[in-house]
Amino acid sequence: MKLVIGWLYASTMNIYGDRGNVIALHRRAEWRGIRVEIREIGIGDPIPEDVNCFFWGGGQDQEQAAVAADMQGTKGEALRAAIEDGASLLAVCGGYQLLGHEYRPHNAAPQPGVGLFDAVSTAGPERFIGNVIVESEWGELVGFENHSGLTTLGPTATPMGRVRVGRGNNGRDGTEGARYRNAVGCYLHGSLLPKNPALADWLVERALARRRGDVQLEPLPDTIESMAHAEAVARAAATR
Ligand code: GLN
Numbered sequence: 096m097k098l099v100i101g102w103l104y105a106s107t108m109n110i111y112g113d114r115g116n117v118i119a120l121h122r123r124a125e126w127r128g129i130r131v132e133i134r135e136i137g138i139g140d141p142i143p144e145d146v147n148c149f150f151w152g153g154g155q156d157q158e159q160a161a162v163a164a165d166m167q168g169t170k171g172e173a174l175r176a177a178i179e180d181g182a183s184l185l186a187v188c189g190g191y192q193l194l195g196h197e198y199r200p201h202n203a204a205p206q207p208g209v210g211l212f213d214a215v216s217t218a219g220p221e222r223f224i225g226n227v228i229v230e231s232e233w234g235e236l237v238g239f240e241n242h243s244g245l246t247t248l249g250p251t252a253t254p255m256g257r258v259r260v261g262r263g264n265n266g267r268d269g270t271e272g273a274r275y276r277n278a279v280g281c282y283l284h285g286s287l288l289p290k291n292p293a294l295a296d297w298l299v300e301r302a303l304a305r306r307r308g309d310v311q312l313e314p315l316p317d318t319i320e321s322m323a324h325a326e327a328v329a330r331a332a333a334t335r
Contacts, residue, residue: 096129096130096303096307096310097129097130097131097132098120098121098124098129098130098131098132098147098148098299098302098303099131099132099133099134099143099145099146099147099148100117100120100121100131100132100133100134100146100148100149100150101134101136101142101143101146101148101149101150102117102133102134102135102136102149102150103136103149103150103151103152103186103190104136104137104138104151104152104154104158104162104190105117105135105136105137105152106135106137107137107138107154107158107161107162108151108152108153108154108158108159108162108189108190109152109153109154110152110153110154110155110188110284111153111188111239111241111284111285111286112284112285112286113150113152113153113187113284113286114152114286115285115286115287115288115289116150116152116185116187116286116287116288116289116295117133117150118289119286119288119289119292119295120148120150120288120295120298120299121133123292123295123296123299123315124299126315127312127313127315129299129303134146138161138162138165139165141169141170141173142170142173142174142177146177146182147181147182147183147302147303147305147306148182148183148184148298148299148301148302149174149177149178149182149183149184149185149186149278150184150185150186151184151185151186151187151190151191151193151194152186152187152188152189152190153187153188153189153190153241153242153284154188154189154190155189156189156200156201156203156218157203158189159189159192159193159198159200159206160200160203160204160206162189162193163193163198163206163207163208164207166193166208166209167207171209171210174209174211175209175210175211178211178275178276178277178278179276180305181276181277181301181304181305182277182278182301182302182305183277183278183297183298183299183301183302183305184277184278184279184280184298185278185279185280185281185287185288185294185298186278186279186280186281187280187281187282187283187284187287188240188241188242188244188282188284189244190280191212191246191272191273191280191281191282192206192208192216192244192246193206193208193209194208194209194211194212194214194273194278194280195208195209195210195211195212195213195214195215195216195246195273195280196208196210196213196214196215196249197215197216198215198216198217198218198244199215199216199217199218200218201218201243211275211278212248212252212273212275212278212280213248213249213250213251213252213273213275214246214247214248214249214252214264214273214280215246215247215249216244216245216246216247217244217245217247218243218244218245219243219244219245219265220243221243221266222241222242222243223240223241223242223243223261223262223266223282224240224241225239225240225261225262225331225334226238226239226240226260226261226327226330226331226334227239227240227258227260227261227262227263227271227282227283227331228258228259228260228261228328228331228332229255229256229257229258229259229261229263229271229272229281229283230256230257230259231255231256231257231294232256233291233293233294233297234293235259235324235328236255236256236283236287236291236294237283237285237290237291237324237327237328237331238281238282238283238284238285238287238290238291238327239283239284239285240261240262240263240282240283240284241284242282245264245265245266245267246264246265246273246282247264247265247268248264248268248270248273252273252275253273253274253275254270254271254272254273254274255270255271255272255273255274255279255280255281256270256271256272257269257270257271258270258271260331260332260334260335261331263282264282271283277298277301277302277305279294279298285327289320289323290320290323290324290327291324292315292317292320292321292324296312296315299312300312
């Protein structure tokens with residue numbers, strides 16, 4: 096088996112430790128004897144056909160503008176096609192926003208999105224910064240948010256989960272993130288996957304299942320991951 100990770104805009108959208116998500120996907124596959132290749136997909140690069148797991152991190156608004164333009168047309172169509180064909184994806188913050196229909200920053204032109212998630216994001220008057228706990232189908236997820244963008248989900252969108260601590264998509268409707276097929280977008284930096292191994296393994300399993308049918312990964316001894324998760328939850332709960 097081989098996991099091919101497509102790291103979208105690795106050099107332009109990689110803030111608040113988001114690269115830790117790529118490291119977690121890489122290591123959790125490798126620890127199970129699965130070969131891993133990582134392909135950085137930058138501005139002007141096509142979407143490689145053999146990628147079965149995508150990661151797209153956060154970035155500042157000005158960096159998002161160039162990336163949004165790059166992802167229009169055939170590149171965005173190729174990414175949508177890969178997700179429709181079963182590839183898995185995790186996008187965080189700015190990457191998540193650009194997978195909706197549009198991101199509207201402060202004092203700048205709207206940035207067109209890929210349209211994978213039925214969602215629209217608009218920069219708000221307040222910056223949401225802090226620990227977040229989300230109840231989801233992967234259990235309790237914990238992360239750190241730092242965004243001014245407020246994301247509103249459309250009628251066909253499914254949230255990633257419900258916020259127990261923190262602000263989430265918009266601080267109003269209790270939702271966090273979005274999910275479509277094997278793609279998940281959210282505001283959870285941290286980085287997210289090292290402290291939430293169930294989600295990391297799900298992304299790897301879904302990626303491998305695209306070509307091999309159902310895949311069940313052997314459990315790993317997640318002692319350290321569980322300690323990190325519990326510590327982050329305790330800190331988040333203390334900030335309520
Ligand atoms: N556009 C993002 C925001 O809402 C940029 C920050 C991020 O990606 N963490 O603030």
